[in-house]
Amino acid sequence: MSQVEIKAYGAKANDADLEQLAIQRREVLPNDVKIDILYCGVCHSDIHQVRNDWGNSKYPVVPGHEIIGRVVEAGDSVSKFKEGDLVGVGCMVDSCQECDSCKEGLEQYCENGMVGTYNGKDEHLGGHTFGGYSESVVVREEFVLKVPENIDAKGAAPLLCAGITTWSPLRHWKVKEGDKVGVIGLGGLGHMGVKFAAALGAKVVMITTSPDKSEDAKKLGAHEVLISKDKEQMKAHAASFDFLLNTVPVKHDLNPYLNLLKRDATMVLVGAIEPLEEMHGGLLIGKRRTVAGSVIGGIPETQEMLDFCGEHNIVSDIEMIDMQNINKAFERVTKSDVKYRFVIDMKSLKN
Ligand code: NAP
Ligand code: ZN
Numbered sequence: 001m002s003q004v005e006i007k008a009y010g011a012k013a014n015d016a017d018l019e020q021l022a023i024q025r026r027e028v029l030p031n032d033v034k035i036d037i038l039y040c041g042v043c044h045s046d047i048h049q050v051r052n053d054w055g056n057s058k059y060p061v062v063p064g065h066e067i068i069g070r071v072v073e074a075g076d077s078v079s080k081f082k083e084g085d086l087v088g089v090g091c092m093v094d095s096c097q098e099c100d101s102c103k104e105g106l107e108q109y110c111e112n113g114m115v116g117t118y119n120g121k122d123e124h125l126g127g128h129t130f131g132g133y134s135e136s137v138v139v140r141e142e143f144v145l146k147v148p149e150n151i152d153a154k155g156a157a158p159l160l161c162a163g164i165t166t167w168s169p170l171r172h173w174k175v176k177e178g179d180k181v182g183v184i185g186l187g188g189l190g191h192m193g194v195k196f197a198a199a200l201g202a203k204v205v206m207i208t209t210s211p212d213k214s215e216d217a218k219k220l221g222a223h224e225v226l227i228s229k230d231k232e233q234m235k236a237h238a239a240s241f242d243f244l245l246n247t248v249p250v251k252h253d254l255n256p257y258l259n260l261l262k263r264d265a266t267m268v269l270v271g272a273i274e275p276l277e278e279m280h281g282g283l284l285i286g287k288r289r290t291v292a293g294s295v296i297g298g299i300p301e302t303q304e305m306l307d308f309c310g311e312h313n314i315v316s317d318i319e320m321i322d323m324q325n326i327n328k329a330f331e332r333v334t335k336s337d338v339k340y341r342f343v344i345d346m347k348s349l350k351n
Contacts, residue, residue, distance in 0.1 A: 001026055001027070001124055001125065002026075002027045003024040003025060003026055003027065003125060004024065004025050004026075004027060005022050005023070005024055006022070006023060006024075006025055006134055006135045006136055007020060007021075007022065007134065007135050007349050007350075008020070008021050008022070008023045008062045008130060008133055008134035008135070008349075009021065009062065009133040009134070009323050009326060009349065010023075010060040010061055010062035010063070010130070010133065011050045011059065011060060011061050012059050012060045013059055014050065014051050014052040014057065014059075015051075017327045018050065018063075018133070018326050018327055018330075020323075020349075021060055021062065023062060023130045023134060024125055025136060025137065025138050026124045026125055026138050027138075028073050028074075028075045028138055029075055029124075029138075029140075030075040030076045030077040030078075031075055031077055031078065031140050031141055031142075032074075032075045032078070032138050032139065032140055032141070033071055033073070033074050033075070033078055033081050033087070033138070033139055033140075033141050033144045034071070034072050034073040034074075034136060034137075034138045035067070035069040035070065035071055035072065035087055035089065035136060035137050035138075035139065035144070036069050036070050036071075036072045036135070036136050037067055037068070037069040037132055037134060037135060037136055037137060037346045038068050038069050038070065038153060038154075038345075038346055038347075039067075039068045039069075039153060039154050039156075039157040039343050039344065039345060039346060040064040040066055040067050040068070040131075040132035040133055040157060040343065040344045040346060041064075041066025041157040041158040041160070041161065041162065041188070041316070041318075041341050041342070041343050041344075042063075042064075042066075042188075042321075042326070042329055042330070042333065042341065042342035042343070042344065043063075043065060043066060043158075043161050043162065043188060044187065044188065044189075044249045044271075044333055045063075045065070045091075045161070046063035046064065046065075046131075046133075046330075047330050047333060047334060048249075048273075049061050049063055049118070049119055050063060050330070053274070054273060054274070056119070057119060058119055058127075058128040061118065061119060062118055062130035062131050062133055062134060063118055063131045063132075063133055064117070064118060064131035064132025064133040064134065064344075065089070065090055065091040065116070065117040065118065065131055065132060065160065065161050066088075066090065066132065066157045066158050066159075066160040066161045066162070066341075066343075067088060067089040067090075067117070067131075067132035067137060067157065067160060068086070068087075068088050068147060068153050068154075068156055068157045068160070069086075069087060069088075069089075069136070069137070069346075070084060070085065070086060070087070071083050071084060071085045071087055071144075072136070074141075075141075078141045079141070080141055080144070080146070081141060081144060081146075085146065086146075086147045086149055086153060087144050087145060087146060087147055088144070088145040088146075088147045088156065088157075088159070088160045088306065089117060089132065089137060089139050089143060089144060089145070089160065090117070090143075090145070090160035090161055090164060090296065090302055091108070091116060091117055091160075091161055091296050092107055092108060092114045092115060092116065092117060092120075092143055092296070092299075093115050093116070093117050093120065093129060093137075093139050093140070093143050094114065094115035094120070094123070094140060094143060095107040095110035095112070095113075095114040095115065096110055096111070096112040097142070098112075099111035099112055104298075105298040105299060105300035105301065106298040107143075107298050107299055108295050108296045108297065108298055109295070115129060116129060117129060117131045117132065117137075118130055118131030118132075119131075133323065133326070133344065133349075134346075134349070135346065135349055135350065142299065143299065145160070145299070145302055145303055145306055146303065146306065147306060148306060148307065148309065148310025150310055150313070151309055151310055151313060151314070151315050152315050154315075154318060154320060154343050154345075155315030155316045155317070155318050155343075156306075156309070156315050156316075157316070157318075157341075157343045158188055158192065158316035158318065158341040158343065159192070159305065159306060159309055159315070159316065160302070161296065162188040162189045162191075162192045162316065162341060163192050163196075163305055163306075163309070163316070164296050164297035164301065164302045164305050165189055165192075165270050165294070165295075165296050165297065166183075166189050166190075166192045166193035166196055166245060166247075166270070167192075167196050167297060167301070167304075167305040167308075168294055168296065168297030168298075168301055168305075169245060169268040169270065169292075169294040170193070170196055170197055170200060170243075170245070171301065172294065173243055173266055173268065173292075175197060175200055175202050175242075175243050176200065176201065176202070177200070177201030177202070178201065178202070178203065179202045179203065179242040179243060180202070180203045180205065180240060180241050180242050180243075181197040181202040181203065181204050181205070181241070181242065181243045181244070181245070182204075182205045182206075182207045182226070182237075182241045182243070182244045182245070182257075182260060183197060183204065183205070183206055183207065183222075183244075183245050183247070184207040184208075184228070184244060184245065184246040184247060184248055184257060185207075185208065185209075185246070185247040185248045185249070185271065186206055186208045186210065186213045186216070186217055186220075186340065187247060187249070187333070187336060187338065187340060188316070188333075188338070188340055188341040189247040189270060189271065190206070190208075190245075190247045190340075191220050191316065191317060191340035191341070192316060193245045193247065194206055194217065194220045194221050194222050195220055195221050195314055196314070197221075197245070198220075198221030198222070198223075199221070199308075199312055199314060202242075202243075203223050203224075204221060204222045204223055204224075205222060205223065205224045205225070205226050205237070205241070206218075206220075206222035206224070206225045206226065207226045207228050207244075207257070207260075208225065208226070208227060208228065209227070209228055209229055209336075210336060211227050213225075214227075216339065216340075220317070220340075228256065228257075234256055234259070234260070237260055238259055238260060239259070239260070239261065239262055239263070239287065240260065240262060241260045241261050241262060241265055242262060242265050243265060243266060243267075243268075244257060244260060244261060244265070244266070244267035244268070245267075245268055245270065246267055246268065246269045246270065246271060246272075247270055247271040248271045248272055249271045249272065250271075250272055250274070251272055251274055251275065251276055251277060252272060252276070252277060253277045254267070254269075254276060254277065254279050254291065255277075255279060255280050255283055258279070258280070258283040258284065258289060258291070259283055261287065261289045262287070263287040263288055263289070264287070264288050264289070264290075265287075265289060265290070266289070266290040266291070266292055267289070267290070267291050267292070268291075268292045268293065268294050269291065269292070269293045269294075270293070270294055270295070279291070316340065316341045316343075317339060317340045317341070318340075318341050318342070318343045319338060319339060319341070319342050319343070320342075320343055320344075320345050321342050321343070321344055321345070322344070322345060322348035323344050323345075323346065323348045323349040324348060326344065329342040
């Protein structure tokens with residue numbers, strides 16, 4: 001298959017810095033859209049993959065699954081997109097389209113395995129897929145999203161992962177007006193969780209380990225801030241939450257958070273994709289509580305979220321960086337020091 005060489009940024013090993021690399025993109029097939037990448041968000045998952053935290057990384061890793069760009073070419077059978085359209089690509093670029101999950105628009109749970117935007121299996125060129133820390137990407141049209149033109153395109157990039165990953169559980173567990181919702185961890189995902197829960201009319205409590213983020217949490221839409229290290233404060237909120245969205249990115253103790261849930265309420269984990277510390281069964285049994293998990297969201301739901309953001313003028317709060325500063329940005333995300341998502345200006349890669 002014919003291919004084109006483009007510039008990208010990636011890591012050649014789990015302990016290596018990211019550096020400029022040359023990668024191949026396939027030429028546009030009839031069902032494909034070619035996107036010139038304008039902006040790409042920096043997700044904590046990018047760091048987990050580069051560092052091989054989940055043990056499944058393939059090198060070089062070219063991360064990036066919060067992609068915003070303009071269509072520069074559409075294949076002959078593409079019907080939804082044309083040159084010049086503002087579009088997005090999230091964490092998936094393909095799935096079987098035939099299993100029950102795919103038919104229900106839940107491609108992220110494809111029973112034959114969805115193809116990740118990076119580190120997935122590249123059926124076309126062989127090897128693995130490369131993400132959005134690059135000049136351009138070629139994606140089948142089913143996995144391309146329309147981005148409302150009225151919202152800031154830079155701030156829209158993180159919607160493609162941080163946005164949908166928090167939107168999907170809020171919708172699936174039917175968070176509604178008046179519910180008391182706790183968002184645990186004020187990072188990229190958490191700040192979108194706060195914005196969405198507030199927009200859905202919930203009473204939002206930011207649950208954070210960082211007291212200095214309190215003011216920001218309120219600006220983002222939280223009605224209250226709960227410092228999780230403060231036992232007295234945690235006690236005061238015991239058994240009072242209708243829903244908890246847990247974005248903590250590493251192994252941690254769930255028990256103090258479980259104790260915050262009302263009878264029959266659910267805590268959804270989206271962050272720690274790894275073995276957890278021991279959970280106390282009594283905390284579940286005594287109040288019929290549930291712990292659940294959720295991964296990103298399907299394509300129809302991602303479009304729904306983007307349209308909602310268009311109507312309500314919601315985007316992420318971001319810090320723009322040049323591609324060349326990515327290693328410093330990784331360090332800062334690891335230290336929970338980002339307000340609240342880095343977005344790469346991909347023009348910098350063209351220099
Ligand atoms: P992030 O920007 O680093 O935010 C995580 C936040 O969690 C931090 O800002 C910090 O907030 C809090 N935190 C960090 N370490 C903690 C600890 N040991 N105990 C308690 N709180 C801690 O990360 P992100 O990009 O939002 O991603 C969060 C996680 O979700 C990552 O693991 C990522 O891989 C995963 N993820 C999952 C999905 C999915 O589909 N399920 C999608 C995208 C990302 P405070 O300072 O407020 O405490
Ligand atoms: Zn992500």
